[in-house]
Amino acid sequence: MPPKRRDHQQQRQLLAAASEKLKALNEEQLADAVAYALTDNYADAAIYHRREKTRKTPNMPIGSTKAVREHLHAAAEAAGTNLNAAANEGLRAFLDGTFTPQRAERAAYGSVTDEAANINVRLDKDLSAQARKRCKALADELGWKPNLTQVIKQYLLLKFPMPDSE
Known part of the structure; x- marks a missing residue:
């Protein structure tokens, strides 16, 4: 289930912690993927994808x-x-x-x-x-x-x- 808006900051903290844990486990690719989800580029891409979907439907x-x-x-x-x-x-x-x-x-x-x-x-x-x-x-x-x-x-x-x- 997606997090509620009020949990946004907590979710960001959990993702950052997950990225650090994956790095500690030498799972660099997975850690980088999780860290990317915290970037503005990822957020912009997600917004663009949602807008495109809305335009089609x-x-x-x-x-x-x-x-x-x-x-x-x-x-x-x-x-x-x-x-x-x-x-x-x-x-x-x-x-x-x-x-x-x-x-x-x-x-x-x-x-x-x-x-x-x-x-x-x-x-x-x-x-x-x-x-x-x-x-x-x-x-x-x-x-x-x-x-x-x-x-x-x-x-x-x-x-x-x-x-x-x-």
Whole structure:
């Protein structure tokens, strides 16, 4: 498990001690690798790698309620997957025509009593770009223009139905 932010300084001290211990054991290569993890070069490389990953799979917040978000996370985990994989699966199903979202009815103002929450998923950049184009192309056929959040949310709820809608 990664250390919590508040343990950052302690982790740096432990890594420095580990490097020294490895040097004492004549494990120079391992000691140098551990010591490198403490350098700014390593930190910069880690930040760059994380940013690159984020650029390839940008976050898509989907407005929902806390109950729906918690249910979807739990159901995906129980199914041995995660919401990112399921959302990307939903985009593929939308693109190949095996899934088409239905026009969502908006709840009357003030009728939703559950706390609002975002469902955050990371989407494949290429899939989401293709799905956006398909949303535009389907607008005439459907008589309304779906958007990515509708596609993903409806697919997730189809794959992991809420208990009272089964």
